[in-house]
Amino acid sequence: MEPDVSIETDCEIRVAVLPIGGPIPPPRLRDYLSMLSGHRRVDLSSVSSFYTEHQKSPFTHQPWDSGSLRFKYVVGGAPPSPWEDFQSCRKTLAVVGLCHCPSSPDLSLVADLFAAACKPYTSALVHRCFAFCPSDSQLDEGKKVDKVILFPPSDRQTQEIHMLTMVQDLAASLLMEFEKWVLRAESAGTILKTPLDSQSSLSSEEVIKAKKRRLGRAQKTIGDYCLLAGSPVDANAHYSTAIELARLTGDVFWHAGALEGSVCALLVDRAGQKDATLEEEVKYRYYTVIQLYRRAYLQDNAQRVSTVSFELEAALKLARYLCRQELAKEVVELLMGAADGAKSLIDASDRLILYVEIARIYGSLGYQRKAAFFSRQVAQLYLQQDNSFAAISALQVLSLTSKAYHVQSRGASQKQDTLSNSLGPSHADGGKMHQQSVVSLFESQWSTLQMVVLREILMSSVRAGDPLAAWSAAARLLRSYYPLITPAGQSGLASSLVNSSERLPAGTRCADPALPFIRLHSFPIHPSQMDIVKRSPAKEEWWAGSAPSGPFIYTPFSKGGSNDSNKQELTWIVGEPVQVLVELANPCGFDLVVESIYLSVHSGNFDAFPVSVNLPPNSAKVILLSGIPTKVGPVLIPGCKVHCFGVITEHLFKDVDNLLLGAAQGLVLSDPFRSCGSGKLKIVSVPNISVVPPLPLLVSHVVGGDGAAILYEGEIRDIAISFTNAGTVPVEQAHISLSGKNQDSVISIARESLRSALPLKPGAEVTLPVTIKAWQLGMMDSDHASSKNSSGVSRISKEGSIPLLVIHYAGPLTYNESPKNGDFVSPGRRLVVPLHVCVLQGLRFVKARLLSMEIPAHVHDSLPNPIFVDDGSAEVVTSPNSVNSLVKIDPYSGSWVFRLLELELSNPTDVVFEVNVSVRMDGTNNGNGVTSIQNYAADFGYPKTRIDCDFSARVLIPLEHFKLPVLDGSFFAKESQTTDGLGSKISNPAERNSKAELNASINNLITKIKVRWQSGRNSSGELNIKDAIQAALQASMMDILLPEPLTFLFTLAKNGIANEGIKSPKELSEQTIVAGDSSIQSASGSNTRFKGSISAHEMTPMEVLIRNNTKEPIQMSLSVTCRDVAGENCIEGSKATVLWAGVLTGIQLEVPPLEEVSHSFSLYFLVPGDYTLMGSAIINSATEMLRARARTDSSEETIFCRGSPFHINVVGAL
């Protein structure tokens, strides 16, 4: 079979082109050949000048003005075909030698060589030898050697004209030869034989038959020559005769040949025209031809020589002629039939040609898959031949198929990629893609076929000795189909990668990545020391309102000015190293050694640092790739460059992202990362990275070590933090703020010292002292601590609970040079310094109790102490009665109620604590009626309490009575309402207001109490007992703060000798009196007692002052009782020891609001000793408020109000 046949092949003159003489440099040879092969068609009109008619031309109808001769140049020549008598176009009718003069100096030798080369071409009618680039000497010599035609050295154009002339001359010579041949054949007749005939036994019958056939065959051959000579009309005439003759003689084979020739003549005659009728005619004739060839086969059943190839050629010719989309069905039928014929072909190379032709026709029909299929068949046939040239051919053919099977090398498909690239990233960015478009990403993933093709490419490239192609094929195979390959196969591929890389020069690049799979893991955000903050220069607080850098992912206040707000923005700084996390996966069963991997940056302003990685089988690894931005501008990171298996490849993140997307949808075999045990990760898109000019960089460290300071709860400590400018730009602005939890534990920051140090030059350092008070451990913490208590020390430091020092700082306000970013301001930075504090459980608070102690009032015979005069409340109390009272009336209970807060503290730690209580006092607070004796106590150095490890102790905090001042009218109104509210649970704003006031007064008190502790030499702090006190006070708040509605005070009457202030425990309190503390009080009491005393056997005039603390008048029935030490009533009864004058019981009184009423009486003590006077009243028609105060529910119950007892010390008469 012949390659590249078409119907018109029959009219082509075959010319062998042979290089002659010394070796011709390939580019030269290509050059010469291109000059020659440009002249495939030589018009008869141009030939005419070289043509001389020697005798009458047999080509009577030669179209001199429109016809042409066609040439088919066969470079290197071809062996003579056994069928050349059958079809003259198979004959090599001319030989052209090409000679490159510089490499073959001897022209005569060239002439000899050419003559020798022409020898095998017996059928060649014309020989020409063209010599190019002759030297001057050769030009001279050339005149003698006329066999060699020298092309004068000149430019290409001239040479082409020269060549044209030569070809035209060649054509003319051939034409004349054809004429000669035809004339001879017509006259003498020739013996024409085909391999079909040669073996026939020459029986007499056969000989006669052969003689009959001879004429028809001669006519057919003459027709062939007419066709070659460009005279289709003549040819047609001869063919018609031949067909008739062949039909008559039953020479089926020649009949077919003549018919084929006639079709060719028809087409040449109708050059260019293509109409339906012509097509029908051609089709009809060719089907007949095919049929005839088939019959020829039938006839000579026993023949070794097959005519199948002619049948197939005819089919191919027709298919090629019909090859159009509309006739696809017919062409496919023809080709399918032709492909079936392949089995009948004896010669392997015939089959090769057949498949090549089928593939070509399918290809031109647009059936790429069919073309690929037959190409692969061709490649397989090539691979059956065991030589490297065949392997190279196989490789080339296979690489043609790779496109149809979608396995082409990326290098080959780069052009297409540039188109699809623009589409690619937007897909990945979109996050969610439409399902269909996901599917389309994995178009034509017929993995079985792809694997087979790639394996064949690998095999053929190994055989062909093309290491790069082998590497690329193995890489594609391994990367795309590793799940389908056994571990042994994977290792085999790996070793073939290594083997082929050994034959490649170092540093070879390949467009197809192999392993590992690389995906972007994350861009680590700047460590808190290097945070970048956008600067708005207009504002004083330039960091405010900048990009959300806080803990919130979404901040509604950050204006998404740009449309692609979902796209992360990243800023890198010139000269500061940056890091990118990528994840590598090796899903294969062998150890993967990545010699180096680094970020591939196309924008050229980034120095990437290579890293080498070793990946064990089936493993994934996250690695840190770093680099330094070198220039201002955007940075693009499409992927990584990897040096693995001896070749450098670029791995794009996008590819892996697509792959993972496909894997997620179940379209791709498997996810390389998942199979390596790495978790699912959402696709990270490469953010917009821009590089900005250098910025200052503050680095902080804590003086004395960066470790966490270990503090006990409440401990106060100074920490010095030093800041160094490690950048290359001075810090010009800096601002400190606090964030995080427990901010209030930072007591003070020396902001001034930082401000004064500005601008901080590069390398300069400033130290900033910060005072911290360790915060209270939370409930959780303390629980945790208590559970661990048994094991000893419990240290609790939660990363989340530490306060953070946030420093916004910036360099000079430099504007970027580039005019387009005119508004660009170099950003500032934020440094977050965590104040590492580890808070330990300190003293543990167990419980708080309020203890109260009443020191009975005693009668004073002297004026009130200056203490009381100084006391604001005393002033207020004494002023209204305006009598120069000797005895101060305590407006609240009539006696000194002394309250103590008892705190029980335990020490679970392993150190000793000393606790020191102090109450801070200042004069202005007195107005609130909160009086404290303790200010004196503090002044006098209240003794410290020492608590040893694992012990507990009680600390008493003395509190002065702190009833609310009721004399203030407006306040009292609120007060009464409060009282009312408390009882009836009425809720109104005023009540709440007053409640708040109550609380405020408690808080005010509490804040004054400070419990300081000290442990060891340098840790000291304060105990936070606010809540404890509050809790302790809250329970008895009403009793503590609210006054009794009536208070009673006994005094000596004005005319009396001695006044007596009597104190009594309030409401017969059952509380235990702490002797230690009350001793002071009683001591002072006894002091007053001794100054003025009452004598027995004397009439002592006395007064009882009844004060109404409410704002409503109270009617009551008052009675006064007197009891002796034993508690016996000593006024009434048979053994009365006290006589009296005046009314003592059932005194009806009405006390106006906030007024006092006095009632006078006289007592006569018979027996010296201690007596107790007590006033009590039954309130008539009590108001709701009073009921509430008395805590009764029923309105029938009488309200009984009893005053505090007063002590009277009666001394015997002297």
Added chain:
Amino acid sequence: MVSQQDAISNEPPLQGERFSPINKTKRLSGNRGRTPPTTTSVVPVMATTACFIIVSRNDIPIYEAEVGSAIKKEEAAHQHQFILHAALDIVQDLVWTTSAMFLKAMDRFNDLVVSVYVTAGHILHILMLLHDSRNEDGIKSFFQEVHELYIKILLNPLYLPGSRITSSHFDTKVRALARKYL
């Protein structure tokens, strides 16, 4: 001018070749003289070759099975898939010229014939069978039943149309159908 139809009618064997695979074999064996026409009947139980594939849009095979009784060789299986893949070119043209879903013997290579059943989605999903058996009715029934099975798969809300069919139940059923009909 003689039309093509005339040409065909003039040459009956041609027509046979073009439209009937049965005739084709006769022609092949008879014409070439390599195998006598009786060869097919000499072997009573012939090992059948059949490769069944469901191809989704964009040439993605979503199901493939070698359902023939012939001894399975990997090389052969690959070759079968190559043939089926190549046949897609023809299917895609042919589909638009006919309303039939079952396209019998629309392509062949050597002795293997490709029959195709196009689902109603037209080019969306194509059931392809490469076979050497001549049992046309069986093939048709096979296709129809597999189509039903396939529709059941499609109705699964968890199945993304266009992705690989991994259901083992489907596989078993298809193989059972192949045994029954092919």
